Amino acid sequence: MSKYDCIIVGAGPAGIFCALELVRSNTGMKILMLEKGRDLPERVCPSREKKAPCFGCNSCAVVSGWGGAGAFSDGKLALSTDVGGMLGEYLDRRSFEEGIKYVHDIYLEFGAPEKIYGLERQEEIELLQKRAALAGLRLVPAPVRHMGTGRTQKILQRMQDYLKEKGVTVKTRSPVASILVESGAAAGVVTEEGEEIAARYVVCAPGRHGAEWLVKEALRLGLETTINPVDIGLRVELPAAVLEPLTDITYEAKFLFTSPTFEDRVRTFCMNPYGEVVMENTDGIITVNGHTHAEYKTENTNFALLVSKTFTEPFKEPIAYGKYIASLANMLGGGVIVQRLGDLMQGRRSTAERLAKGMVVPTLQEATPGDLSLVLPYRHFLAIIEMLQAMDQVAPGVYSRHTLLYGVEVKFYSSRLKVSGDLETGLPKLFVAGDGAGITRGLSQASLSGVVAGRAIARRVAGEL
Structure with missing residues (x-):
């Protein structure tokens, strides 16, 4: 059985920023990202290409794949903490505001434009x-920083290239069926092909497209949810x-x-x-x-x-x-x-x-x-x-x-899992992040939620070294 320090389920903004935070923690963690959709260059919608009604693809290129639904979104990054989700319920005001700025700085590092609308006039x-x-x-x-659909995809591709250079294993077209549990804690995942992959920590960031799957897993694992x-x-x-x-x-x-x-x-x-x-x-x-x-x-x-x-x-x-x-x-x-x-x-x-x-x-x-x-x-x-x-x-x-x-x-982000301030669920070592967990509703907060989970895991790993 393969074993990693952390498995991240979902390669949308929350999953990507979790991986970025883990890489930058300098803990030398072995990280695996599993995404059920296609890689970014392969995310081509046939209905858009042919200007025809939806083809009903098994995995919609628009909402799943590297970058998540955010890759094909307008690419708006809210600078305000008042919009984009409920992350403020888990962070104090100062940490929240500093976190949003931190996320924006990372997007800038990978090519986001400097201009912010709504700060002047x-x-x-x-x-x-x-x-x-x-x-x-x-x-x-x-106030919002607008990246635009095409530029957003280029930024997300640069992030993937960076993560791979840092040793992160990225597997697209790799849907996860369930979470492995051992000794009362998360211990890895089982893919839809039946492969068991072990991990010390698991982060579920499946996006809105995977919200229903996450709710079903929470029910199976006996985790508490609230209805948004x-x-x-x-x-x-x-x-x-x-x-x-x-x-x-x-x-x-x-x-x-x-x-x-x-x-x-x-x-x-x-x-x-x-x-x-x-x-x-x-x-x-x-x-x-x-x-x-x-x-x-x-x-x-x-x-x-x-x-x-x-x-x-x-x-x-x-x-x-x-x-x-x-x-x-x-x-x-x-x-x-x-x-x-x-x-x-x-x-x-x-x-x-x-x-x-x-x-x-x-x-x-x-x-x-x-x-x-x-x-x-x-x-x-x-x-x-x-x-x-x-x-x-x-x-x-x-x-x-x-x-x-x-x-x-x-x-489709209507159920929220009960989590700690570090976004850890009632199952130890299982963390959640992003829109799919019902915690966020936009790029900025989704990205920050990945940072929050990543930092918590990095602190624990550092303490174990």
């Missing part, structure tokens, strides 16, 4: 906050000029809203100026996302509107619930559905002819014109409409009949 940001408040919205100041809110919504696409007054200042405008009818929480997520809408495949369920390239721009801006719902007993299947809603869109549209807001409000489905009459040309050509009111629950649907109306008061043109809505967007 404070008077204009304050005016936007006041206008938002009058509309019932809260604009969260969130379920985030379900739509992706909005409109002319970039409509949101330029916001995006030119903040790049990504993060709005929080409480719907007046049902008092549900709604938020903007992943705003992509001059970007494009894309599809993702999570275990056969087709959902929608968006990003912006560093190399070229479109004439549109897109962002998600997500409705957060916290369920109570006896409900314990937030991921299954999200997949069920997404599957309705897949059933009706064969994948992602797109609809003009005007058609939606008139109670009719969009057609190719009606879309052609609109001002906004869909960047996701593979989306099927249809009727999203048949997909989302009524209170989700109403909350999104109410937020669009509120946003229109800050940026006129958001609530336009030409605005496009794509559905559905679901974030």
Whole structure:
């Protein structure tokens, strides 16, 4: 049986930064990274290449592989500790702030741009906050460093090259089936091919795509979990000029809203100026996302509107619930559905002819014109409409009949494992990190969570030497 000092399950931002921290600890650890997806150069989506509907690949190149879903994301690094997850519940304020800066410095080291949006023009940001408040919205100041999709992939490739040079073993197309346990502690993993690999420590950082697997493993191992809110919504696409007054200042405008009818929480997520809408495949369920390239721009801006719902007993299947809603869109549209807001409000489905009459040309050509009111629950649907109306008061043109809505967007990180401040689970020597563990919701915090786990393991190993 092969043996390592640490096995990292998942090669997204959390797994990568855990490996970087372990390497830089100078403890001489033998490290193995196992990733179920493909290596970065092999991560080619056939549907994007051929401009066709999703092919339903067993392992979606967009959400799994070296770099995780972050490799094909917009590459936004939040500098604020107020957005991007719940890591602040495990770190003191000073450590949290220093950790975010530390992560940014590492991204800079590997090629991230120096520019940060939202640090300057404070008077204009304050005016936007006041206008938002009058509309019932809260604009969260969130300085962001934008890498762009293409540049992000280059940065992640440099990180892999660096880790390999430092002796880290990286195996892609190597899914893990289960965690090995010996003497009441994590002792390695078992791959789906049945190979047992021993390790002194195990870090599970499977990303959103592996969240369901991690929850099942936690259940098998008797680990305690809590149910996070379920985030379900739509992706909005409109002319970039409509949101330029916001995006030119903040790049990504993060709005929080409480719907007046049902008092549900709604938020903007992943705003992509001059970007494009894309599809993702999570275990056969087709959902929608968006990003912006560093190399070229479109004439549109897109962002998600997500409705957060916290369920109570006896409900314990937030991921299954999200997949069920997404599957309705897949059933009706064969994948992602797109609809003009005007058609939606008139109670009719969009057609190719009606879309052609609109001002906004869909960047996701593979989306099927249809009727999203048949997909989302009524209170989700109403909350999104109410937020669009509120946003229109800050940026006129958001609530336009030409605005496009794509559905559905679901974030599969809805269960959180109970962990210590070092992100160690109730099973000794088993650590978790990133979006898949329900702890983070963005690149900065996901990366930092990997650092936190890596530092904890390095301290223990150093103490054992």
